[in-house]
Amino acid sequence: MEIIVLLICISILVAVGFLAAFIWSIRSGQYDDSYTPSIRMLFDDTTKTSDKQPKA
Amino acid sequence: MAVTTPSATTRFVCAHCGDAADSALQDKQGHIFCCNGCASVYGLLQSHDLGNFYEISGARAVKPRDIDPSRFDHLNDAGVQALFFTYQDERIYKVSLRLPQIHCAACIYLLENLYRFDTGVVRSEVDFLKKEAHLTVKKAELPFKALVILLARLGYEPNLHHGLDSQKPAADEQKALIRRLAVAGFAFGNIMLLSFPEYLSDGGVKEPLLRSVIQTLSILLSLPLLFYSGRIYFEQAWKGLLARDLNIDIPIALGMIALFGRSVFEIVSGVGHGYLDSLAALIFFLLIGRYFQQKTYDHLSFERDYRSFFPLGVSRAGANGKAEEVPISSLKPGDSMWVRNEEIIPADSILSSERTLIDYSFVTGESEPQEKFRGDVLYAGGKVLGAMVQMDVLKEVAQGYLTRLWNQEHFRKEQNDKFKTITNRISQYFTPAVLVLALGGLVYWYPSSPSTAFQVFAAVLIIACPCALALSAPFTFGHAIRILGRNGLFVKNSAVVDKLSQLRQIVFDKTGTLTQREQGELDLSAVEWDEDDRRLVKTACQHSTHPLSRQLASSIEEDVWPATDLFDEQKGRGIVAVINGHRVLIGSAALVGLKEENNQQATIVYIRIDDLLLGYVRFKNRYRTGMENTVAHLGEHYGLAVLSGDNDQERQYLHKVFGEHTSIRFNQSPADKLEAIAQIKQQNSGLLMMVGDGLNDAGALRKADVGMAVSEQSGQFTPASDAILDAGMVPSLDKLLAFVRQTRTVIFSNLGLSLIYNITGISFALSGLLTPVVSAILMPLSSITIVLNATFMTRYFARKNQLR
Numbered sequence: 001m002e003i004i005v006l007l008i009c010i011s012i013l014v015a016v017g018f019l020a021a022f023i024w025s026i027r028s029g030q031y032d033d034s035y036t037p038s039i040r041m042l043f044d045d046t047t048k049t050s051d052k053q054p055k056a
Numbered sequence: 057m058a059v060t061t062p063s064a065t066t067r068f069v070c071a072h073c074g075d076a077a078d079s080a081l082q083d084k085q086g087h088i089f090c091c092n093g094c095a096s097v098y099g100l101l102q103s104h105d106l107g108n109f110y111e112i113s114g115a116r117a118v119k120p121r122d123i124d125p126s127r128f129d130h131l132n133d134a135g136v137q138a139l140f141f142t143y144q145d146e147r148i149y150k151v152s153l154r155l156p157q158i159h160c161a162a163c164i165y166l167l168e169n170l171y172r173f174d175t176g177v178v179r180s181e182v183d184f185l186k187k188e189a190h191l192t193v194k195k196a197e198l199p200f201k202a203l204v205i206l207l208a209r210l211g212y213e214p215n216l217h218h219g220l221d222s223q224k225p226a227a228d229e230q231k232a233l234i235r236r237l238a239v240a241g242f243a244f245g246n247i248m249l250l251s252f253p254e255y256l257s258d259g260g261v262k263e264p265l266l267r268s269v270i271q272t273l274s275i276l277l278s279l280p281l282l283f284y285s286g287r288i289y290f291e292q293a294w295k296g297l298l299a300r301d302l303n304i305d306i307p308i309a310l311g312m313i314a315l316f317g318r319s320v321f322e323i324v325s326g327v328g329h330g331y332l333d334s335l336a337a338l339i340f341f342l343l344i345g346r347y348f349q350q351k352t353y354d355h356l357s358f359e360r361d362y363r364s365f366f367p368l369g370v371s372r373a374g375a376n377g378k379a380e381e382v383p384i385s386s387l388k389p390g391d392s393m394w395v396r397n398e399e400i401i402p403a404d405s406i407l408s409s410e411r412t413l414i415d416y417s418f419v420t421g422e423s424e425p426q427e428k429f430r431g432d433v434l435y436a437g438g439k440v441l442g443a444m445v446q447m448d449v450l451k452e453v454a455q456g457y458l459t460r461l462w463n464q465e466h467f468r469k470e471q472n473d474k475f476k477t478i479t480n481r482i483s484q485y486f487t488p489a490v491l492v493l494a495l496g497g498l499v500y501w502y503p504s505s506p507s508t509a510f511q512v513f514a515a516v517l518i519i520a521c522p523c524a525l526a527l528s529a530p531f532t533f534g535h536a537i538r539i540l541g542r543n544g545l546f547v548k549n550s551a552v553v554d555k556l557s558q559l560r561q562i563v564f565d566k567t568g569t570l571t572q573r574e575q576g577e578l579d580l581s582a583v584e585w586d587e588d589d590r591r592l593v594k595t596a597c598q599h600s601t602h603p604l605s606r607q608l609a610s611s612i613e614e615d616v617w618p619a620t621d622l623f624d625e626q627k628g629r630g631i632v633a634v635i636n637g638h639r640v641l642i643g644s645a646a647l648v649g650l651k652e653e654n655n656q657q658a659t660i661v662y663i664r665i666d667d668l669l670l671g672y673v674r675f676k677n678r679y680r681t682g683m684e685n686t687v688a689h690l691g692e693h694y695g696l697a698v699l700s701g702d703n704d705q706e707r708q709y710l711h712k713v714f715g716e717h718t719s720i721r722f723n724q725s726p727a728d729k730l731e732a733i734a735q736i737k738q739q740n741s742g743l744l745m746m747v748g749d750g751l752n753d754a755g756a757l758r759k760a761d762v763g764m765a766v767s768e769q770s771g772q773f774t775p776a777s778d779a780i781l782d783a784g785m786v787p788s789l790d791k792l793l794a795f796v797r798q799t800r801t802v803i804f805s806n807l808g809l810s811l812i813y814n815i816t817g818i819s820f821a822l823s824g825l826l827t828p829v830v831s832a833i834l835m836p837l838s839s840i841t842i843v844l845n846a847t848f849m850t851r852y853f854a855r856k857n858q859l860r
Contacts, residue, residue: 001263001265001266002265004264005265005269007272008250008269008273011483012246012273012277015242015245015246016242018454019239019242020236023235023238024236026231026238027231031181031231031234033184033185033186034185034187035184035185036164036181036182036184039161039164039184040164042161043108043164043165043168045567046717047706
C-alpha cells in the first residue's frame with residue numbers, strides 16, 4: 001500500500017511541475033499573441049527578388 | 057497572385073494598392089501606379105528586396121498618404137516620447153505602436169522586415185489581432201519622430217492617441233485571471249483524481265494510511281484553490297461589506313466558505329468525505345465563466361471611439377490669417393488658434409499674444425487666475441479670462457484628458473435624493489432575499505439530510521448571482537453613450553444616461569438654444585457709425601463668445617484692431633472694452649446709461665463709444681427649423697418651461713409653440729435662471745434637465761439634475777454641463793430622448809430575463825436537484841445572454857429612432 005502513497009506524491013509533484021511551467025509561460029508572454037506566429041512561420045526567408053529575375 | 061506580371065499592368069490597376077490606375081504613371085519596368093505615393097512605396101520595397109510583399113498581399117497594399125513631417129514635431133520632446141516608450145536607455149528604445157491599417161499577412165511581412173528600410177530598427181514584431189507593432193530601435197540611427205515618419209510613408213501611420221490611454225491594466229488582469237484559472241484547474245483535476253475511490257459503490261478507501269494521505273492532500277490542494285483562485289470573490293465581498301453594501305459577490309463567497317467549512321468538518325470528524333471536489337469544480341467553472349465574460353465584453357467593448365469628439369469647435373487661423381471655425385478634432389500641432397474670453401483651452405499650447413490671465417481651477421482646483429506671457433506654455437483645461445488671445449497648438453487635443461477633466465469630483469452634482477441608479481435600486485433587495493432563501497433551504501433540509509442541506513445552501517447562493525442584473529445597466533448605457541455620441545449628443549458618463557432616461561422636466565434657454573445663434577437677422581439702421589467705429593465695435597465683439605457679439609462681429613466687414621487694452625464682459629449686461637484709446641460699450645440700456653425700456657419689440661443692443669451713443673442694433677431671433685415639431689413631441693412626455701434673458705416681445709409666438717400653460721419667463725439674469733431652476737425643481741417631482749448654451753446659464757446647468765450645453769460651431773467647453781449637444785441636433789432632441797427612454801425598456805427586459813432565470817434556477821436548487829457545479833456553469837451563460845440582449849436591443853432602438 002505504501003507504494004501507492006509514494007506514487008500519489010510523485011504524480012502530484014509532476015503535476016506541480018507542469019503547473020509551474022504553465023505559469024512561467026504566461027508570465028513570459030507566450031499567450032499575449034496567439035495568432036501572428038501562425039502567419040509569420042509561413043513567410044519565406046529568401047527575399048532576393050530583384051527585377052532581373054521575374055517570378056513565374 | 058503575382059501581380060507584378062505584365063498581364064496585371066495591362067488592366068491598369070495600381071501595382072501597389074490595386075486601385076484603378078492611370079497608365080501615364082509608369083516606372084521603368086512598366087508597372088503602373090495610381091499615385092506618386094504608391095509608386096514611391098513600390099520603388100522602396102523593390103530596392104530593399106521586399107518584392108515578396110506583393111506575392112503575399114496580391115497587390116492590395118495600404119495606400120500611402122501625403123504626410124507633412126512637421127506634424128510630428130512634438131515627438132522630439134522627451135516628455136512626449138516617455139509616454140510611448142516601454143523601455144529606453146542611452147542606446148535603444150522600445151515602443152509599442154498601434155497601427156490601425158494592419159489588415160493582412162503582407163502587413164506583418166512588411167512591418168517585420170522594417171530593418172531592411174532602416175538599419176536603426178533592431179527588432180520589429182507585429183501583434184496582428186491587436187494591430188500593434190512592438191519595435192526595438194537604435195536611438196542614434198532612427199529617432200522616434202523619424203520612425204513614425206517612416207511608418208507613415210509606408211502607409212502605416214501610427215495612432216498616437218493610443219499611447220495616452222494605454223490599456224495595460226486590463227491585460228494584466230487578464231493574465232492574473234489565467235493564472236488563477238491554471239491553479240484552479242490543477243487543484244480540480246487532482247482532487248477529482250484523489251476522490252475517485254469515493255465515487256465507487258463500496259464508498260471509498262478503507263486503508264487508514266492511504267485514506268488519511270488522500271484526505272490531507274485534498275485539503276492541502278484546496279487551500280491554494282480557495283485562497284488564490286477564489287480570492288477575487290472574497291475581496292469583492294469584503295469590499296462590499298466594508299461599504300455596507302450587500303453586493304453580488306457576498307453570496308458566492310458565503311457559498312464557498314460553507315462548502316469548504318463543511319468539508320473540512322466532515323473529514324476531520326470522520327463523518328463523511330466532504331465536497332472538496334465540488335468546491336474545486338465550482339471555482340474552476342466560475343473562473344472559466346469569468347474568463348468568457350471578459351472575452352465577450354472585450355469584444356463588445358464600448359470604449360469611446362476616439363473619432364467621436366466632443367462636438368466643439370475652435371477658431372483656427374487659416375492660411376490667409378482669417379479665423380475659421382473648425383471642430384477641435386481637426387486641430388493639429390503647429391496650428392494657431394484664438395481662444396476667447398471664458399473659453400477653455402482644448403490642447404496644450406504656447407501663448408503668442410502679449411499676456412493673458414488663465415484660470416486653471418478646472419485642472420488644479422486653484423481659483424486664483426495665473427498671469428501668463430508670450431512664450432509661456434498653456435495647458436489644456438485652463439480657461440482664458442479677458443480679451444481673446446492667440447496661441448500655437450503644441451499637442452493634439454487629448455480627448456481622453458478632457459473627458460477625465462469633465463468627470464472630476466468637483467464637477468459632480470450635489471447628491472440628489474430623488475435619483476438612484478437602476479442597479480442599486482434592484483440590488484438592495486436582491487442580496488437579502490437570496491440570503492433568506494438560502495438559509496431557508498438549509499434549515500428545511502438539515503434535519504433529513506445535512507449533506508444535501510449544504511449542497512442546497514451553496515447552490516442557491518451561487519445560481520442566484522445577480523451578475524446579469526449588475527451588467528445589464530452598464531452595458532445598455534454604455535452602448536447608448538456610443539450611439540448618442542455618433543449622433544451629436546456627447547454624454548459625460550453612464551449615470552447621466554440613467555438620469556436622462558428618468559427625466560420629467562425640460563427647461564429651455566431661449567437664445568442660442570431655441571434660436572439659431574449665427575443666422576439671426578439684425579437691423580443696423582438705427583446706428584450711425586463710420587468705418588473707425590465699426591472697426592472698434594468688431595474688435596470688442598470678437599473677444600466675446602456671446603451669440604449676439606458673434607453675430608454683430610460677423611456682420612461687420614472691416615478689419616479688427618490688433619490690440620485691445622482692456623476687455624471686460626459683464627454677464628447679462630454687455631461688453632466694456634478699451635481699444636486704441638477709445639472706450640467702447642456694447643450692451644443693454646443700463647450699461648450705456650439709459651433707462652430700461654420694456655416695450656421694445658426686439659432684442660436691442662446699444663453701442664456707445666466714449667461719450668457718444670451711436671444708436672442700437674436690433675436683433676431678430678430666428679428659431680431653429682423643425683423646433684415646433686420637436687417641442688410638440690417633447691411636450692407629450694415632459695413638462696416644459698422656457699427661460700429667456702430677453703424681453704417678452706416673443707411671448708405670443710413662444711406660447712403658440714409651447715402651449716398656453718407652459719411657464720415662460722423673460723428678462724432672466726443668470727442669477728434669476730438659477731433661482732427659476734430651483735423653483736421648478738421644488739414645484740415638480742422628477743428629474744429636471746436644463747438645455748442652454750452654457751454662456752450665461754452655466755449656474756443653471758449645474759443646478760439642474762442634467763445640464764445640457766448646446767454647442768454651436770464654436771461652443772465652449774462647460775465642465776458644469778453633463779452633456780454637450782451639437783447645435784444641429786437640437787431639432788432631433790425628441791428622437792434622442794425617445795431613444796434614451798427606450799434604454800429603460802432594454803433594462804427591464806433584461807430584468808425579466810434574469811428574473812425568469814433566477815426563479816427557475818433557485819427552485820431547482822431548493823429542491824436539491826441542482827449541484828453547485830451546475831449552477832456555476834449556468835451562471836455565466838445567463839450573464840452572456842443579458843449582455844447580448846442589451847447590445848442588440850439598444851442597436852435596434854437606435855435604428856427605430858432613425859439614429860445612426
